[in-house]
Amino acid sequence: MSEADGLVRLRQPIGVTYNWSAGPNATSHLAGLMNGKFVGKRCPSCALVYFPPRNGVCPKCAKILAGDVEVGPKGTITTFCIVNVPFLGQKIKLPYVAAQILLDGADISMQHLIQECEAEDVRIGMRVEPVWKDKSEWGPSLENIQHFRPTGEPDRVMGTESGAS
Amino acid sequence: MALRDIAIVGTVQRPSEVNSTFTSVEILLPVIQQLLDKVGIERSDIGFWCHGSCDYMSGQPFSFVAAVDAIGAWPPIIESHVEADGALALYEAWVKIQTGEVDVALVFSNGKTTSGPIDQILSLQTDPYMVAPLKPGFDALAALQARACLDAGVMTERQMAEVASRSRRDANNNAIAFTKGNESVEELLAMPYTMNPLRAHDCATPVDGCNAVILAAGDIARRLAERPAWIRGIDHRIDTQRLGARSMIESSSAAIAAQKAGVGNDRIDVAEIHAPYTHQELLLRNAMGLGESTHINPSGGALVANPLMAAGLARFAEAAESIFAASADRVLAHCTSGPMLQQNLVCVMEGE
Numbered sequence: 001m002s003e004a005d006g007l008v009r010l011r012q013p014i015g016v017t018y019n020w021s022a023g024p025n026a027t028s029h030l031a032g033l034m035n036g037k038f039v040g041k042r043c044p045s046c047a048l049v050y051f052p053p054r055n056g057v058c059p060k061c062a063k064i065l066a067g068d069v070e071v072g073p074k075g076t077i078t079t080f081c082i083v084n085v086p087f088l089g090q091k092i093k094l095p096y097v098a099a100q101i102l103l104d105g106a107d108i109s110m111q112h113l114i115q116e117c118e119a120e121d122v123r124i125g126m127r128v129e130p131v132w133k134d135k136s137e138w139g140p141s142l143e144n145i146q147h148f149r150p151t152g153e154p155d156r157v158m159g160t161e162s163g164a165s
Numbered sequence: 166m167a168l169r170d171i172a173i174v175g176t177v178q179r180p181s182e183v184n185s186t187f188t189s190v191e192i193l194l195p196v197i198q199q200l201l202d203k204v205g206i207e208r209s210d211i212g213f214w215c216h217g218s219c220d221y222m223s224g225q226p227f228s229f230v231a232a233v234d235a236i237g238a239w240p241p242i243i244e245s246h247v248e249a250d251g252a253l254a255l256y257e258a259w260v261k262i263q264t265g266e267v268d269v270a271l272v273f274s275n276g277k278t279t280s281g282p283i284d285q286i287l288s289l290q291t292d293p294y295m296v297a298p299l300k301p302g303f304d305a306l307a308a309l310q311a312r313a314c315l316d317a318g319v320m321t322e323r324q325m326a327e328v329a330s331r332s333r334r335d336a337n338n339n340a341i342a343f344t345k346g347n348e349s350v351e352e353l354l355a356m357p358y359t360m361n362p363l364r365a366h367d368c369a370t371p372v373d374g375c376n377a378v379i380l381a382a383g384d385i386a387r388r389l390a391e392r393p394a395w396i397r398g399i400d401h402r403i404d405t406q407r408l409g410a411r412s413m414i415e416s417s418s419a420a421i422a423a424q425k426a427g428v429g430n431d432r433i434d435v436a437e438i439h440a441p442y443t444h445q446e447l448l449l450r451n452a453m454g455l456g457e458s459t460h461i462n463p464s465g466g467a468l469v470a471n472p473l474m475a476a477g478l479a480r481f482a483e484a485a486e487s488i489f490a491a492s493a494d495r496v497l498a499h500c501t502s503g504p505m506l507q508q509n510l511v512c513v514m515e516g517e
Contacts, residue, residue, distance in 0.1 A: 017282070018223070023187050023191050024191070057234045059237065062198070
């Protein structure tokens, strides 16, 4: 409290701590990441493979997901965005690429960074692989992966596979 | 414009638990499926979906969006969400059916009350300039109200203990309830104060839970349920958020809502009152004009299981079930929200 200019100012920060539970489905996904594996879940009804397993249910069928499915580690870029705009708290050197990556065997894509190539060389269909951080830095998070980088394999033509991608 | 006849035709509640390790979506999905199976309809028969929950409870912005996964959103559906108790979602669904746009609605609500310090979280509902920075605590605000009531002579500590004793006994017969007991009034009065004049049993048990009900209009309701619970009156009123400008010894919003919902037009057999504190049940009974002939909270009420954001809709489910079972002909369902009974929703339902 200060009264320097005749005004009474009161600073009262409010914080609340929660115990957030990931739920059984996301738990096997997060545990997989701690072991360097991409673990998704299959819908028992439509058989689509969800990576990440969202909220543990297939929103299309409204069914609880069942059965772990290991996917990746390689994947294909389904769409991307070149970030050129600086913003508060930015950690990566501009310009950089944020891409949606469809891991091999998964039916929904996930977002990650593309590095180790020029931004203008990134394209839809480009094959990529993960670059993991040092194991000592791993936790239950996709941040265990530093970024994805091109594999040099031939591009995959999108839309020719089954699935919801 | 003549109002359409709208009834609750089915309900499902998930048994209460604490520190649930499931996500909201994982607990909602089976409840919704069970309800559809029970009423005997498909997802495609639902014209409108309405959800009640609160992001502050999960600590996640837009957490309610995830709940759409639980209802299956393909092919596209018409749905809405209220950042409030499911009872308010039921009110919205009732209005939606009144417009004539849809005939059947599914209302659902969920609350993981035990994932955070609920006493602090709820005090964030207060005026953000003058009250919330003081971090008053929800139980503390209720205790101030109880103290004012006792000092004014509108109730006694014995009457409060009677509410707790009755609720805990009734909870023994309710699979959904969490806190159960057989203590006498004397035994409860011998317990220490936790926040004078409140004792532990004067305060609701926070639990994780969810529930869902289906509303339907006219002959569709008659086809879906043997004895639908027809909504004869529903009204929602709010007292000022300025705590100092309110009377703490009465609830004017509950009194007006009850009058507009037609509570006093005939006897009420069963009243399911959403009272998170014993003294608030006594205040609400007075405000809504409920007498000795009304059976109050045969489920044990919110006192024995208070899944926030679902506890009000639970009162609708319990009241409707007593119509389905023909153990009552005219019932009242009530939902409150905010500190010291700030908001009150009252609904009267009847069997045919």
